[in-house]
Each structure stands twice: as C-alpha cells, then as structure tokens.
C-alpha cells in the first residue's frame with residue numbers, strides 16, 4: 001500500500017467539489033475521510049447543468065456515471081440566435097450531456113457506499129492552524145465547538161470560502177471578490193406547462209441547446225431529464241438583485257423584474273418566461289474573484305469555487321471542481337510517506353497542474369460573456385460575421401468560446417488525472433521529501 005492511502009483527510013463542504021474529492025480519494029484507497037457540511041442535508045437546487053466530456057470521463061472512473069446518464073439528455077446541436085427576432089446567427093454540431101442538477105445526489109449516493117467516508121452535517125468547519133499539521137475547528141449546530149487534527153484538509157467551501165480568507169491572511173496577500181455585475185435566473189418548465197405551445201414543444205423535443213443573445217444579456221435553454229423538462233438559464237445585469245444576497249448568492253427574484261429584463265427578447269422567450277409561476281423565480285448573483293497567489297497553505301488546499309469561481313458561460317465550474325478532485329486523489333494516494341513536507345509537495349503539484357488551466361477557463365468564460373453581450377456597432381458586426389462564417393465553412397473561431405472547436409479540444413481532450421499520475425511519478429523518481 002502507498003503510504004498516502006493511510007492519510008486522514010478532512011474535507012470542508014459537501015458541494016460537487018467536496019463530494020467528488022471524497023469519492024475520488026476513497027476510490028484511490030485513502031481510508032479515513034471526514035466530510036463536514038454546514039447545511040443539514042444536500043438541498044436540491046432546481047436547475048439543469050451541462051456535463052462536459054472532461055467531467056464525464058472522471059465520473060466514469062469514479063463509478064457514478066451510470067445513474068446520472070440514465071436521466072440525462074444528449075444534445076447534438078447548438079443554435080445561436082439573435083435575441084430580438086429569433087434569427088439564427090450560427091449553428092454548430094457539438095456533444096454535451098445535459099441533466100437535471102442531480103450530480104451532487106449521485107455523488108453523495110456513491111460516497112455513502114464507501115466505508116472510508118464519514119459525513120458530518122449541521123457542522124461548520126474551518127481551519128485553526130496548519131503548522132506542522134492542520135488543526136481544524138468544528139462548530140456543530142447544536143453543540144460546543146471542538147478541534148481535530150488531520151494530515152490534510154481540503155477546503156471545498158465554495159465561493160465564500162472562509163479557509164481561502166484564512167490562508168490569504170496568513171500569507172498577508174489579498175484576492176478581491178469581483179462584482180461581475182451579472183446575475184442569472186434559473187428556470188425549469190415541465191412538458192405539461194409547455195403543452196399548448198407548438199413552438200416551445202419543438203424546442204423541448206429537439207436535441208438542441210439554444211442561446212438567444214442580446215446586448216448585456218442572454219438566455220440559454222435546453223431539454224433535460226429525458227426531455228421531460230426544459231431548462232432555462234439567463235445572464236443579465238443584476239440591477240434588480242437584493243442588496244444582501246444569501247450565503248449561496250441566491251435570492252427569490254421578482255417575476256415582474258425578470259420579464260422587464262427580457263422585454264425586448266423575441267416572443268418565444270417572453271412566453272417561456274411568462275410560464276414561470278409567481279414566487280418561483282430564483283436569481284443567482286454571479287461572482288468571481290481575481291486569481292489567487294496560491295491554492296495551498298501547508299497541508300491545506302482549496303478546491304472548486306473556493307479557488308476558481310467561473311462564470312457559467314463556459315459550463316465548466318463544476319467540471320473544474322471534479323478535475324481538482326481527480327488530481328488530488330492521484331497525487332495524495334501516491335505519496336511515499338506522510339510527512340507534512342511531502343504532503344505539501346504533493347499539494348503543490350496539484351496546484352501546479354490545476355491552477356493555470358482553471359484560471360484560463362475563468363478568463364475564457366468572462367471573454368465569452370463579453371462577446372455574447374455586445375451592443376450595436378462594429379464589434380458586434382464582426383462577431384456576427386464570424387458566426388455566419390462558421391455555418392458556411394464549418395470551421396473557424398467561434399465567438400461563443402463554449403462552442404469553439406479549439407477551446408473544446410483544449411478542455412475536453414485533456415486527461416488531467418493521467419497527467420497527474422505522470423507528473424507524480426516524475427516527482428517520485430527525483431524524490432519528493
């Protein structure tokens with residue numbers, strides 16, 4: 001057995017990043033994993049998510065792809081349309097899987113099968129110190145705080161990560177939360193709600209993801225859950241957002257404000273938004289922060305949105321959290337000993353392999369948003385010429401980076417776990433401690 005497999009790993013947060021890390025570590029033989037989650041259980045978020053092939057590859061290796069695939073919808077075409085009149089600007093063949101936001105539950109079910117993993121809900125957790133080994137403090141909802149020791153702490157505590165603040169404070173560096181100025185409505189319409197509208201039903205029956213783009217805003221929509229639900233997500237200026245968003249950056253939005261935000265969009269979009277029942281509008285504030293100087297402090301590492309929150313325009317936030325998990329499992333399980341200095345080196349290899357790639361995608365997602373949201377003018381004309389050329393020539397750069405062939409190859413064609421294994425082998429040859 002590699003010594004790494006004897007590590008005690010504590011994971012803070014049971015979102016996609018924390019759950020995927022726990023499962024990946026257990027599948028790599030690490031046999032003591034404690035997951036602390038402040039919430040009482042895994043709440044269901046009413047939204048679909050796009051599962052890009054780089055995420056699917058890792059979920060397959062973790063053995064939890066089958067149940068997700070059973071409920072997913074495979075999409076083959078992307079249609080980019082002008083928001084005002086529904087005119088198609090571009091049409092691209094692509095392969096993505098769309099699903100109801102079930103991944104956390106499937107990951108959780110798979111984690112529950114692993115003896116190595118213990119869950120502690122209703123338990124807020126943070127780092128107290130990390131020299132020489134990490135000490136963490138757990139504050140249970142109904143109990144007194146207590147401290148614990150671990151060999152490694154992985155902080156998957158989301159965009160508002162307290163561990164991130166703690167690490168940066170200790171290193172005396174700053175990373176600003178950036179106000180993207182955007183928020184998103186996430187909506188799911190059932191087949192029954194759409195039944196009287198042939199145009200909407202056609203969209204629900206299609207294998208197509210449709211993006212309606214306009215100045216400063218867009219709507220993206222696709223069928224999910226075996227085409228029983230039409231999933232809609234928007235991006236728009238957050239002028240209506242409540243002054244103090246919740247811990248998860250979500251709020252109950254107003255239907256009137258939502259309709260107002262998209263009042264100059266084509267009739268089919270307006271009809272879809274109109275179907276949302278009053279009181280069921282959920283708005284997400286979209287936040288990013290400037291790149292961090294490091295993701296690692298001693299034997300503590302950040303994971304997922306805690307270190308690389310990504311605007312949704314590239315559909316890669318969760319995928320990147322899962323890539324983090326896969327790489328962490330490889331580097332930690334291959335450790336030849338459990339010394340803090342070796343653990344730190346393995347975490348630094350994780351950072352080296354992941355940081356640049358994740359931050360490139362953060363930038364690409366932001367750039368894509370800017371291109372999609374252009375107003376009237378020369379830049380927009382140029383963009384639309386590129387969209388048209390893609391239809392004619394079937395190749396060339398795509399202003400929507402989520403559909404750009406080169407970007408897709410870079411994202412989907414990279415097997416981060418394989419690269420991590422090679423990198424770790426090289427490090428072990430030279431000597432890691």
Ligand SMILES: Cc1cc2nc3c(=O)[nH]c(=O)nc-3n(C[C@H](O)[C@H](O)[C@H](O)COP(=O)(O)OP(=O)(O)OC[C@H]3O[C@@H](n4cnc5c(N)ncnc54)[C@H](O)[C@@H]3O)c2cc1C
Nearest residue numbers: 013015016017038050124125158304305312315317318319
């Ligand atoms: C509109 C929108 C659309 C998106 N679409 C896609 C998509 O199509 N494809 C894709 O790949 N990604 C998508 N994403 C991104 C994706 O949802 C996130 O990147 C991903 O869920 C982040 O997971 P995480 O585990 O890092 O963080 P989170 O999901 O935020 O989880 C953090 C967890 O930590 C817990 N926690 C926080 N503090 C503590 C503490 N002190 N102690 C204990 N627990 C704590 C929280 O309760 C939470 O459960 C989208 C995001 C948005 C907003």
